[in-house]
Amino acid sequence: MAHPDDLPLRLEIPLYGLPRGTDPAALALKAAGVAASLEELGSFDQREPEPAHAFRPTGENDR
Amino acid sequence: MNDSALAGRGIADLGRLIRKRELSPRELVAAVFQRIRAVDPAVNAFIRLCEEAAVADAEQAEREIAAGDWRGPLHGVPFAVKDIIDAAGIPTTGGSRVWKEFVPGADAPAVGGLKRAGAVLVGKLNLHELAFGITSRNPHFGPVRNPWDLSASCGGSSSGSAAALAAGLVPLTLGTDTGGSIRIPSALCGVAGLKPTYGLVSREGVLPLAWSMDHVGPMARRAQDLAIALDAMTPKGSARAGADADAPANSAPRPERVFEKLVIGIPRAFFDEGLREDIARCVLAAVDHMRLMGARVREIEIPGFAAADRAAFTILFSEAAACLEAHTRRQPEALGAAVMEGVRLGMTIPATRYIQALRVRSRAIAAMERMFADVDLLVAPATMADAHLLEAEEVVVGGGLTVDVRTAMTRYTRFFNLTGHPVLCLPCGFSGRGLPVGMQLAAAPFRERQLLAIGSAYQSAFPLEPAVAGLTQDSARHPSDSHTGGPQPT
Numbered sequence: 001m002a003h004p005d006d007l008p009l010r011l012e013i014p015l016y017g018l019p020r021g022t023d024p025a026a027l028a029l030k031a032a033g034v035a036a037s038l039e040e041l042g043s044f045d046q047r048e049p050e051p052a053h054a055f056r057p058t059g060e061n062d063r
Numbered sequence: 064m065n066d067s068a069l070a071g072r073g074i075a076d077l078g079r080l081i082r083k084r085e086l087s088p089r090e091l092v093a094a095v096f097q098r099i100r101a102v103d104p105a106v107n108a109f110i111r112l113c114e115e116a117a118v119a120d121a122e123q124a125e126r127e128i129a130a131g132d133w134r135g136p137l138h139g140v141p142f143a144v145k146d147i148i149d150a151a152g153i154p155t156t157g158g159s160r161v162w163k164e165f166v167p168g169a170d171a172p173a174v175g176g177l178k179r180a181g182a183v184l185v186g187k188l189n190l191h192e193l194a195f196g197i198t199s200r201n202p203h204f205g206p207v208r209n210p211w212d213l214s215a216s217c218g219g220s221s222s223g224s225a226a227a228l229a230a231g232l233v234p235l236t237l238g239t240d241t242g243g244s245i246r247i248p249s250a251l252c253g254v255a256g257l258k259p260t261y262g263l264v265s266r267e268g269v270l271p272l273a274w275s276m277d278h279v280g281p282m283a284r285r286a287q288d289l290a291i292a293l294d295a296m297t298p299k300g301s302a303r304a305g306a307d308a309d310a311p312a313n314s315a316p317r318p319e320r321v322f323e324k325l326v327i328g329i330p331r332a333f334f335d336e337g338l339r340e341d342i343a344r345c346v347l348a349a350v351d352h353m354r355l356m357g358a359r360v361r362e363i364e365i366p367g368f369a370a371a372d373r374a375a376f377t378i379l380f381s382e383a384a385a386c387l388e389a390h391t392r393r394q395p396e397a398l399g400a401a402v403m404e405g406v407r408l409g410m411t412i413p414a415t416r417y418i419q420a421l422r423v424r425s426r427a428i429a430a431m432e433r434m435f436a437d438v439d440l441l442v443a444p445a446t447m448a449d450a451h452l453l454e455a456e457e458v459v460v461g462g463g464l465t466v467d468v469r470t471a472m473t474r475y476t477r478f479f480n481l482t483g484h485p486v487l488c489l490p491c492g493f494s495g496r497g498l499p500v501g502m503q504l505a506a507a508p509f510r511e512r513q514l515l516a517i518g519s520a521y522q523s524a525f526p527l528e529p530a531v532a533g534l535t536q537d538s539a540r541h542p543s544d545s546h547t548g549g550p551q552p553t
Contacts, residue, residue: 013411015413016413016416017415017416043389043392044385044389045389046271046386046389046390047271050271050274051274051382051385
């Protein structure tokens with residue numbers, strides 16, 4: 001994934017557990033497409049929502 | 064009473080003196096700031112002091128107590144919090160330049176609970192940047208030095224929280240623990256720290272790092288003081304906090320009563336060849352003490368410990384990368400090298416591996432549940448070695464092995480962030496180099512009160528002397544006092 005302001009980056013990272021017979025060139029092409037689409041998920045501030053929902057019992061913070 | 068005379072006293076002791084009006088909260092707060100000014104320039108535990116507000120709060124406490132409105136053992140007692148936890152009106156920097164402008168409007172519930180119990184906030188404490196790491200080297204606020212040896216690390220990330228206690232600056236601090244960040248500095252600085260059950264203490268108002276691994280907990284010099292603080296930090300009447308209400312909350316229980324029916328498990332996986340011999344000796348001596356007081360001891364296996372350790376790393380780094388990603392994109396120049404490296408590493412972990420790690424977590428929790436059907440308490444070392452030099456990247460551990468500092472510090476701690484079990488870290492002796500050694504006491508979920516009663520009984524039967532590093536204004540002068548930060552007044 002590259003931020004629009006960043007230069008595109010190409011890394012060779014060993015991926016554990018890919019199926020036998022994977023064609024690296026074909027995978028790299030498709031992975032680049034997936035990476036680009038992942039940009040649409042956006043980037044969240046550290047204080048923005050948590051990844052899982054949580055229900056809080058009524059009055060949890062009441063003393 | 065001068066600042067040195069008050070330095071080693073715990074909450075229970077101070078609370079008693081205040082209640083009997085033999086010590087005034089104003090006098091106590093003045094002594095705390097006097098000692099901070101004398102000793103902290105060398106230790107660098109504080110990022111920010113709130114002296115004006117603290118004096119006002121102490122005066123109010125004094126008026127209330129004089130009017131017969133004593134709120135409990137924390138009333139008028141000073142405390143400080145890791146600067147990743149919100150206190151209303153005071154900046155929460157996270158130990159980073161990325162949050163230097165952030166001023167929260169409200170207290171985190173943990174801070175609010177202590178304030179409602181009458182405790183007086185004196186300042187915010189230094190930490191590993193954004194709590195993402197275990198060194199006490201902060202690139203923006205300077206390193207935190209270990210009060211037992213100013214050339215040594217305090218561990219992290221709650222470095223300032225442990226150092227402030229070991230130097231006798233305050234009797235109570237708050238820390239956070241995502242991979243060992245309360246327990247590692249507690250062990251290296253010879254103080255007591257509690258990582259409560261996941262979720263027991265609210266994470267609201269605390270900068271997140273890895274949501275499913277983050278814990279907030281109290282740190283003090285004695286387990287008894289942790290019990291007093293935990294009571295104030297958890298909602299009253301909550302089923303969770305009262306899940307083990309049969310155990311004493313904040314009174315020092317008789318050791319023979321606590322240990323007579325206790326079954327202790329010694330997990331073999333935590334006593335591997337990497338554990339340094341002098342550390343193992345201290346922990347096993349503590350177990351022998353507990354045996355002498357009536358506990359039964361047996362060795363146990365934790366199946367899949369190695370996989371669980373990898374799962375803890377995978378979850379922590381994946382979640383941290385997601386949590387901090389925006390900073391690395393928007394203002395990379397404001398982040399230290401260690402945080403940037405951690406985020407980059409986390410980004411290389413595929414989602415499938417993260418999901419598998421979550422499945423390993425479920426298996427580990429189930430294994431622990433089975434284990435706690437047979438034993439009441441698990442005793443293990445906290446770290447592979449004692450405090451290393453501040454600048455060290457590698458540490459020699461047991462068997463002559465050299466490992467990176469992160470491994471030496473977190474190998475025995477992050478397993479419990481994965482499972483969420485409560486763990487009390489207590490000092491249990493001194494290493495061959497005369498530095499503190501810590502042990503972990505783990506129990507079943509929500510058994511904090513039992514855990515703290517055990518810790519309290521152990522400390523009253525086998526008090527460790529000295530409990531505070533013998534720093535004075537003269538001895539606290541360090542030749543390389545050149546940190547970039549230092550406390551700022553609010």
